[in-house]
Amino acid sequence: MKEPLWKTLTPGSVILEPGSSAKFKTGSWRSMRPRWIEENCIQCLFCWIYCPDMSVIVEDGKRKDFNYDYCKGCGICALECPGKKGNKAIVMEKEGG
Amino acid sequence: MGKIVAVTGNEAVAESLRQVNPDVCAAYPITPATDLMQRFSSFISDGKVDTEMVLVESEHSAMSACIGAAAAGGRVATATSSQGLALMWEMLFIAAGDRLPIVMPVVNRALSAPLNIHGDHSDTMGARDSGWIQLYSETAQEAYDNAIQAFRIGEHPDIRLPVMVCMDGFIVSHSIERVEYLEDAEVRNFVGEYMPVNPLLDIDNPKSYGPLILTDLYHEYKRAQHEVMTRVKNVVLEVAADFEKLSGRKYGLFETYRLDDAEIAIVILNSAAGTTKDVVDSYRSKGIKAGLLKPRMFRPFPYEEVAAALSHLKAIAVLDRADSFGGYGPLFSEICGAVMSMDGKPPMINRIYGLGGRDYMPNQAEKVLDELVGIAETGKVHTLKDYIGLRE
Ligand code: SF4
Ligand code: SF4
Numbered sequence: 018m019k020e021p022l023w024k025t026l027t028p029g030s031v032i033l034e035p036g037s038s039a040k041f042k043t044g045s046w047r048s049m050r051p052r053w054i055e056e057n058c059i060q061c062l063f064c065w066i067y068c069p070d071m072s073v074i075v076e077d078g079k080r081k082d083f084n085y086d087y088c089k090g091c092g093i094c095a096l097e098c099p100g101k102k103g104n105k106a107i108v109m110e111k112e113g114g
Numbered sequence: 115m116g117k118i119v120a121v122t123g124n125e126a127v128a129e130s131l132r133q134v135n136p137d138v139c140a141a142y143p144i145t146p147a148t149d150l151m152q153r154f155s156s157f158i159s160d161g162k163v164d165t166e167m168v169l170v171e172s173e174h175s176a177m178s179a180c181i182g183a184a185a186a187g188g189r190v191a192t193a194t195s196s197q198g199l200a201l202m203w204e205m206l207f208i209a210a211g212d213r214l215p216i217v218m219p220v221v222n223r224a225l226s227a228p229l230n231i232h233g234d235h236s237d238t239m240g241a242r243d244s245g246w247i248q249l250y251s252e253t254a255q256e257a258y259d260n261a262i263q264a265f266r267i268g269e270h271p272d273i274r275l276p277v278m279v280c281m282d283g284f285i286v287s288h289s290i291e292r293v294e295y296l297e298d299a300e301v302r303n304f305v306g307e308y309m310p311v312n313p314l315l316d317i318d319n320p321k322s323y324g325p326l327i328l329t330d331l332y333h334e335y336k337r338a339q340h341e342v343m344t345r346v347k348n349v350v351l352e353v354a355a356d357f358e359k360l361s362g363r364k365y366g367l368f369e370t371y372r373l374d375d376a377e378i379a380i381v382i383l384n385s386a387a388g389t390t391k392d393v394v395d396s397y398r399s400k401g402i403k404a405g406l407l408k409p410r411m412f413r414p415f416p417y418e419e420v421a422a423a424l425s426h427l428k429a430i431a432v433l434d435r436a437d438s439f440g441g442y443g444p445l446f447s448e449i450c451g452a453v454m455s456m457d458g459k460p461p462m463i464n465r466i467y468g469l470g471g472r473d474y475m476p477n478q479a480e481k482v483l484d485e486l487v488g489i490a491e492t493g494k495v496h497t498l499k500d501y502i503g504l505r506e
Binding site for chain 1: 274325335
């Protein structure tokens with residue numbers, strides 16, 4: 018007989034697999050979506066510092082596009098983005114809109 | 115053989131903690147438990163233990179720090195009472211849900227309002243569903259013995275749950291009694307070296323405590339938590355048997371006093387059981403077959419064993435030193451649960467006594483026994499729930 022599911026759980030709901038939260042794609046909660054406008058970007062990396070998740074991808078010191086798997090659309094990056102001469106490099110848009 | 119001393123309940127339990135020498139203790143003072151932790155912190159200051167004491171700004175923080183330290187892999191203890199326990203409320207469930215074997219003596223005290231510092235059981239009864247094991251103690255000796263056994267019970271590999279050791283505020287915590295202490299080495303051997311399970315400080319194997327678990331598995335986790343509780347009974351008895359070998363003092367899931375051939379009996383917790391035993395003796399000398407049952411383990415509650423011990427009685431009074439306003443007292447509800455499946459259930463009454471430290475006097479027990487004599491004859495109960503010892 019198959020063991021019931023509740024008997025197979027880790028005691029105390031401890032998670033023994035490090036880094037497993039990467040499997041939890043929290044981006045599905047998003048109702049607003051940040052859009053990167055590359056020509057206005059001065060590569061200050063404020064967005065990378067301020068993003069509370071890991072949704073701003075930086076490679077070789079350069080900002081790349083968003084990783085939408087974890088972006089919750091909080092808009093902090095858009096708020097903090099200085100942009101170029103007053104033109105924001107991040108704008109928030111309605112998800113699926 | 116250790117020494118025989120004259121000490122208060124708080125002193126005795128502080129001594130048990132000194133002998134166990136936990137790794138971490140986080141505490142906040144509250145009457146009547148203050149003196150317990152104050153004595154223990156003196157042991158720390160005097161270099162008698164190497165416990166790390168975390169002084170916090172509230173009991174909520176005390177339990178939070180205990181949870182952190184226990185998850186890190188330490189043997190952890192604290193103590194509290196009344197409002198302090200109430201302030202720990204949300205963290206109690208987390209300690210149990212995370213399966214962290216924290217040991218916490220609770221000096222039973224009434225809950226506000228009105229503000230009252232004296233002994234009743236409303237604090238720990240309010241925490242009975244938090245997932246903690248609860249042991250109750252009649253005397254300073256029992257509190258000392260229970261505290262030592264609590265480490266073995268809670269830390270047992272089949273259990274891994276936090277344990278409350280309850281004793282009556284002032285009546286036991288501040289009264290001097292004869293207590294037999296074990297030798298330090300005996301206690302140390304008895305509790306053994308602490309073996310953490312999934313410690314956070316094992317940094318080669320990173321892990322997370324306290325994840326978000328929603329409708330997918332929460333229900334199953336709670337089912338598993340109940341299952342652990344079903345194993346506690348055997349461990350409590352196993353630990354008690356080992357403890358008896360060491361100390362000569364016998365413990366079970368509950369204590370019975372002149373109950374085997376009794377016709378009527380009082381079920382009662384903690385210090386008031388002592389007074390009741392005296393009254394049982396005087397009724398026995400009058401030829402009335404009275405007896406007593408005093409639960410030791412209240413969570414998990416040993417329903418079947420209690421039912422078997424009470425099954426031959428003609429009338430039972432359950433005395434509660436805590437109330438459920440608009441409901442029966444918490445002990446009465448458990449005894450109802452125990453006898454529910456019995457054929458020919460004995461008639462039962464629930465009497466609330468001693469709230470806010472109101473003295474429980476022999477004449478209160480006498481009145482209850484007199485009423486039970488009548489119920490045993492007629493089988494009729496007039497008032498199911500009532501209050502005794504009320505001022506006129
Ligand atoms: S919207 Fe919020 S989560 Fe998404 S990238 Fe910007 S800061 Fe990060
Ligand atoms: S904050 Fe704006 S300007 Fe700075 S790197 Fe991010 S997108 Fe570019």
